[in-house]
Amino acid sequence: MDLKNHLQKYFGFSSFRPGQEEAIQSVLSGKDTLAILPTGAGKSLIYQLPASLETNKLTLVISPLIALMKDQAESLHARGISAEFCNSTQDEVEQMKIISQAVRGELRVLLISPERAMSLSFLRVFAQMHLAYLVIDEAHCVSQWGHDFRPEYRQIHTLREKHPKGDFPILALTATATEKVRTDVQAALGMASPKVVLSTFYRPNLKFTVEYPSTERDKADRLLELLSPWKENRKIPGRAIVYCATRKKTDEAYELLKDFGFSVGKYHAGRTDGIRERTQNAYTTGKVPILVATNAFGMGMDQPDVRLVVHYQVPSSLEAYYQEAGRAGRDNAPAECILFYKNADVATQAFMISKESNFKGGDTLLKFIKDYANQLICRQVQLCAYFGETIQPCGICDICMQSDLSPERDKFLKNEEVKARKKEEKRTYDFDETEEEAILEFLRQFPATFGKNLIAKTLAGKKTKDILRYRLERNPHHGKLNRIPEEAIVAKLEDWTERKKVFVSGNKYPKLYLPQSGPVKRTSGRLSVDGTVPAIKPKKAPTENSQILRDLMNYRDKKSRQLKWKKFMVFQNPVLKRIAERKPRSLAELEATKGVGPAKVERFGNDILEILSKWP
Numbered sequence: 001m002d003l004k005n006h007l008q009k010y011f012g013f014s015s016f017r018p019g020q021e022e023a024i025q026s027v028l029s030g031k032d033t034l035a036i037l038p039t040g041a042g043k044s045l046i047y048q049l050p051a052s053l054e055t056n057k058l059t060l061v062i063s064p065l066i067a068l069m070k071d072q073a074e075s076l077h078a079r080g081i082s083a084e085f086c087n088s089t090q091d092e093v094e095q096m097k098i099i100s101q102a103v104r105g106e107l108r109v110l111l112i113s114p115e116r117a118m119s120l121s122f123l124r125v126f127a128q129m130h131l132a133y134l135v136i137d138e139a140h141c142v143s144q145w146g147h148d149f150r151p152e153y154r155q156i157h158t159l160r161e162k163h164p165k166g167d168f169p170i171l172a173l174t175a176t177a178t179e180k181v182r183t184d185v186q187a188a189l190g191m192a193s194p195k196v197v198l199s200t201f202y203r204p205n206l207k208f209t210v211e212y213p214s215t216e217r218d219k220a221d222r223l224l225e226l227l228s229p230w231k232e233n234r235k236i237p238g239r240a241i242v243y244c245a246t247r248k249k250t251d252e253a254y255e256l257l258k259d260f261g262f263s264v265g266k267y268h269a270g271r272t273d274g275i276r277e278r279t280q281n282a283y284t285t286g287k288v289p290i291l292v293a294t295n296a297f298g299m300g301m302d303q304p305d306v307r308l309v310v311h312y313q314v315p316s317s318l319e320a321y322y323q324e325a326g327r328a329g330r331d332n333a334p335a336e337c338i339l340f341y342k343n344a345d346v347a348t349q350a351f352m353i354s355k356e357s358n359f360k361g362g363d364t365l366l367k368f369i370k371d372y373a374n375q376l377i378c379r380q381v382q383l384c385a386y387f388g389e390t391i392q393p394c395g396i397c398d399i400c401m402q403s404d405l406s407p408e409r410d411k412f413l414k415n416e417e418v419k420a421r422k423k424e425e426k427r428t429y430d431f432d433e434t435e436e437e438a439i440l441e442f443l444r445q446f447p448a449t450f451g452k453n454l455i456a457k458t459l460a461g462k463k464t465k466d467i468l469r470y471r472l473e474r475n476p477h478h479g480k481l482n483r484i485p486e487e488a489i490v491a492k493l494e495d496w497t498e499r500k501k502v503f504v505s506g507n508k509y510p511k512l513y514l515p516q517s518g519p520v521k522r523t524s525g526r527l528s529v530d531g532t533v534p535a536i537k538p539k540k541a542p543t544e545n546s547q548i549l550r551d552l553m554n555y556r557d558k559k560s561r562q563l564k565w566k567k568f569m570v571f572q573n574p575v576l577k578r579i580a581e582r583k584p585r586s587l588a589e590l591e592a593t594k595g596v597g598p599a600k601v602e603r604f605g606n607d608i609l610e611i612l613s614k615w616p
């Protein structure tokens with residue numbers, strides 16, 4: 001079969017791009033295939049071409065990019081390939097209509113969201129579909145180590161197991177796969193010794209630079225300077241994206257640029273779908289050439305002529321950075337990627353990552369960003385190395401062109417080093433038994449009441465506002481460890497937390513408690529701390545059930561926002577309590593719980609099991 005001919009005839013492309021043909025051949029031979037090609041490399045073609053060769057079988061494509069499914073289906077239509085999409089933007093009737101078309105064999109391609117693909121109503125008919133290929137787009141979403149983890153993705157492997165034939169190959173597509181993510185993806189999808197197609201991550205036309213602004217003011221000045229070529233009444237040089245980590249910063253940077261007369265748009269998850277869509281349109285049509293955005297903007301919205309990507313704050317990982325910065329220069333013409341590196345922003349990211357429950361390894365991901373900013377190694381060499389690729393120095397980044405190194409860099413690094421050394425010195429201390437006991441006693445007295453910093457400050461004998469507010473300076477433990485640096489006590493508590501000697505409750509304000517601490521005795525409703533009147537009452541340590549309940553309630557609240565339903569329509573509190581108590585392990589067990597009907601199981605069942613699966 002002449003693939004090139006087919007490519008020309010059906011897709012209008014004269015040749016394959018790197019990696020495409022190899023991956024397509026592998027898919028056609030029926031082998032599980034993992035294609036790791038940078039964004040914009042043309043991964044969709046890898047399933048579209050094989051799908052277009054089928055005469056009666058279906059190619060099922062699972063994709064988290066709801067916003068793009070319609071376009072993809074339409075572009076397939078335009079090529080004479082019968083394709084539909086199925087996701088939450090359609091009502092149930094419409095979704096069922098499309099799914100039955102797929103069952104009847106009327107479709108060559110069905111694009112489906114992971115939520116939908118994992119729903120019971122889909123799974124029920126899935127066995128009747130004649131599948132040619134199962135495609136997982138944005139496959140890194142499978143991995144907790146990736147930067148865009150989707151819990152539903154972890155269940156995808158059951159599809160092939162559930163199918164009576166199960167004779168179709170899996171094609172996984174992603175732009176970002178470190179060794180870790182790659183093995184995770186293969187295992188989680190149950191891919192049988194797949195063919196791995198990897199193409200280069202090196203982007204010769206991109207100039208990477210890191211700058212070290214010391215204040216927000218510096219950042220603002222520098223941003224205005226960098227964007228000066230976009231000033232109105234000049235010829236616009238192309239597009240520019242300014243990425244921020246928080247919505248607040250996005251708003252700030254946007255206002256700044258607007259005040260200075262730039263034609264600029266703003267994109268973040270807090271805006272309504274309508275406004276977001278309009279912003280996106282204004283940007284894609286070129287009416288508004290500059291966009292300030294959080295990472296909510298991006299996946300798939302690629303424009304060829306992005307000349308500048310500024311990261312106004314550090315991103316959450318090197319993977320995210322590569323993907324976001326990599327939106328520059330898709331047309332292969334020169335473009336710049338500039339990262340503003342500031343410690344306070346790293347702290348912000350660390351905080352946001354730690355807030356996201358069930359996310360592990362945030363510190364590790366941030367460490368790569370720190371290394372990227374601070375090591376004297378070609379930026380692209382570092383980026384490619386992160387993705388497991390070895391390249392020669394790029395010759396154009398700020399490290400390669402020493403003269404372009406930001407003058408603040410040296411100052412910044414020296415400061416960092418001194419600070420890190422001092423901090424580490426303070427953190428190292430050898431506790432004796434009495435000293436450890438003092439900490440434990442305090443925790444026993446105040447289970448799940450204070451965080452590590454306040455505990456350390458109290459024991460170290462500090463008199464901060466918080467300590468005075470809680471009248472902890474009157475507690476007999478106050479100052480008991482005043483010979484030990486507060487940092488060392490924090491380090492000890494962290495160590496204990498890691499070794500599960502101490503537990504943490506609460507996400508936003510994590511509070512520590514000892515595992516065995518039971519209900520606390522109270523004297524006439526108040527606990528006598530030292531004979532004086534205590535300002536606060538210690539609380540009961542949270543039990544496992546109450547933590548499960550909290551997770552379930554968080555999930556319920558999130559869904560109610562997403563679906564714009566009242567909370568009780570999703571789940572009432574007593575029902576969540578029953579679930580937390582019974583901890584069902586299967587959909588059937590869940591359905592047997594009072595107050596949980598089949599409709600609820602269908603819509604939320606897998607998510608709930610996923611939440612419960614985190615508990616023994």
Ligand code: ADP
Nearest residue numbers: 013014015016017038039040041042043044045
């Ligand atoms: P990815 O999913 O890898 O980010 P896409 O599949 O969305 O990339 O493709 C990016 C663009 O490249 C699309 O506009 C697509 O039409 C185009 N493209 C794909 N393959 C080829 C090819 N062989 N020749 C020219 N253009 C291609």
Ligand code: MG
Nearest residue numbers: 043044137300
């Ligand atoms: Mg894609």
Ligand code: ZN
Nearest residue numbers: 378394397400
């Ligand atoms: Zn370089």
